[in-house]
Amino acid sequence: MSRKNINIGLFGFGCVGYGLYEVLQKTPGLKANILQICVKDKNKERPIGNEHFTFDKNEILNNENINTIVELIDDADAAFEIVKTALKNGKAVVTANKKMIAEHFEELLELQKQYKVPLLYEASACASIPIIRNLEEYYDNDLLESLEGIVNGSTNYILSRTAKDNVSYAAALKDAQEKGYAESNPILDTGGFDAKYKLLILLAHAFGIVLKPDDIYNIGIDKIGDLELNYAKEKGYKLKLVAHAFKTGKHKVSAFVAPRFVKPNDKLFNVDDVYNGVVLETAFTEHQFFVGKGAGAYPTASAVLSDISALSYDYQYEYKKMEANKRLQFNNEFSVNVLLKYPVESLTKIKLYFNHINELYQNNTEGYLIGALDFSHLKKLNSIEGVSIIIESVEQNPLKKLEININQIFELNEIN
Numbered sequence: 025m026s027r028k029n030i031n032i033g034l035f036g037f038g039c040v041g042y043g044l045y046e047v048l049q050k051t052p053g054l055k056a057n058i059l060q061i062c063v064k065d066k067n068k069e070r071p072i073g074n075e076h077f078t079f080d081k082n083e084i085l086n087n088e089n090i091n092t093i094v095e096l097i098d099d100a101d102a103a104f105e106i107v108k109t110a111l112k113n114g115k116a117v118v119t120a121n122k123k124m125i126a127e128h129f130e131e132l133l134e135l136q137k138q139y140k141v142p143l144l145y146e147a148s149a150c151a152s153i154p155i156i157r158n159l160e161e162y163y164d165n166d167l168l169e170s171l172e173g174i175v176n177g178s179t180n181y182i183l184s185r186t187a188k189d190n191v192s193y194a195a196a197l198k199d200a201q202e203k204g205y206a207e208s209n210p211i212l213d214t215g216g217f218d219a220k221y222k223l224l225i226l227l228a229h230a231f232g233i234v235l236k237p238d239d240i241y242n243i244g245i246d247k248i249g250d251l252e253l254n255y256a257k258e259k260g261y262k263l264k265l266v267a268h269a270f271k272t273g274k275h276k277v278s279a280f281v282a283p284r285f286v287k288p289n290d291k292l293f294n295v296d297d298v299y300n301g302v303v304l305e306t307a308f309t310e311h312q313f314f315v316g317k318g319a320g321a322y323p324t325a326s327a328v329l330s331d332i333s334a335l336s337y338d339y340q341y342e343y344k345k346m347e348a349n350k351r352l353q354f355n356n357e358f359s360v361n362v363l364l365k366y367p368v369e370s371l372t373k374i375k376l377y378f379n380h381i382n383e384l385y386q387n388n389t390e391g392y393l394i395g396a397l398d399f400s401h402l403k404k405l406n407s408i409e410g411v412s413i414i415i416e417s418v419e420q421n422p423l424k425k426l427e428i429n430i431n432q433i434f435e436l437n438e439i440n
């Protein structure tokens with residue numbers, strides 16, 4: 025099969041955009057050229073000549089010599105307008121923008137169908153790990169039971185530092201910001217939203233399910249304090265922000281993002297710093313484990329490059345599982361074992377949500393308990409001031425509620 029020439033209109037020349045420019049210089053076998061680059065700031069100094077740049081998106085979007093738009097900007101709303109117009113104009117699109125894709129997934133599917141042009145986005149989830157194309161092409165949906173991953177590099181860096189270097193959460197976050205791994209307003213990462221957007225994209229290719237961001241509940245790492253960090257250390261666990269999707273029945277899939285205690289025998293235990301890792305569980309292979317850098321100029325640009333290369337062979341996602349899996353439904357009917365930290369005045373309210381409480385430790389101001397509850401209660405509990413939740417494990421079947429009498433439960437006056 026002969027390769028098509030790819031004439032690129034590039035949007036964004038920041039970390040990933042410039043990374044792609046450099047990576048393309050080093051891959052001459054690929055017949056791909058950047059014809060024009062659109063950026064925003066007219067006063068910024070650029071590492072290459074001004075003749076390459078425009079500030080008018082339409083110059084690129086209406087350029088008939090350009091057959092492919094590579095969208096690498098940091099503004100999801102502007103990105104959607106660019107991608108929409110590009111597809112309408114019959115241009116193939118490559119993007120790394122998970123927020124934009126997650127917020128407009130259905131509309132983007134429709135646009136691809138209507139205008140018969142491909143949209144590829146391997147870099148949008150786990151950067152250098154080729155997980156989307158593997159899910160799309162290799163895994164027959166019936167065989168895939170679960171997908172569990174560390175999909176956000178900045179939170180993993182922060183949590184790794186707290187574990188390895190004994191620093192507080194606040195100090196680790198500051199360090200991540202200084203190194204450029206976390207934004208000055210880091211809530212997209214630390215609140216678990218970025219991981220949720222990626223999980224939404226992975227769900228579409230793993231199980232053929234299309235959701236809206238609000239359908240997937242995300243708990244971030246932003247409420248974690250010394251108590252949880254010390255608990256993890258004492259038990260020999262690591263704290264990780266984990267995105268998890270799994271079958272809860274023949275035609276049911278559940279998914280969520282939350283901080284987890286990860287044990288040493290878990291494949292994700294050694295996925296540290298800005299690395300990402302994904303564990304797939306299938307009927308016949310048991311576990312398969314993908315690991316690689318989840319951020320950074322070259323690792324992300326390498327996934328963008330792979331999409332550009334795929335376009336040169338006219339590759340497009342077929343979304344086969346969406347057709348095959350029409351009966352698959354999304355639900356949150358499962359229970360979880362958690363460690364929950366609470367202010368003492370909230371205990372009476374909190375215990376009502378639990379099916380079991382196994383241990384409880386409390387001093388005059390705060391306490392923590394370990395117990396099991398239906399996942400559907402987590403949202404309400406997490407919204408209580410001062411509450412922080414870490415998942416210990418998932419029980420795929422809902423549990424029966426037992427009579428809970430806090431006086432029967434082991435109490436301590438001091439928290440370590």
Ligand SMILES: NC(=O)c1ccc[n+]([C@@H]2O[C@H](COP(=O)([O-])OP(=O)(O)OC[C@H]3O[C@@H](n4cnc5c(N)ncnc54)[C@H](OP(=O)(O)O)[C@@H]3O)[C@@H](O)[C@H]2O)c1
Nearest residue numbers: 036037038039040063064065096097098102120121319320
């Ligand atoms: N960085 C990573 O490791 C990584 C990993 C995976 C995915 N991604 C995704 O890749 C995308 C780019 O991230 P990045 O880290 O490269 O961002 P970045 O370093 O902040 O660069 C953003 C670029 O977008 C340009 N831009 C912003 N708004 C624009 C507009 N309306 N029109 C034209 N250009 C515009 C900026 O122009 P100026 O230069 O004029 O300011 C800048 O060149 C994002 O969607 C991000 O989520 C990044």
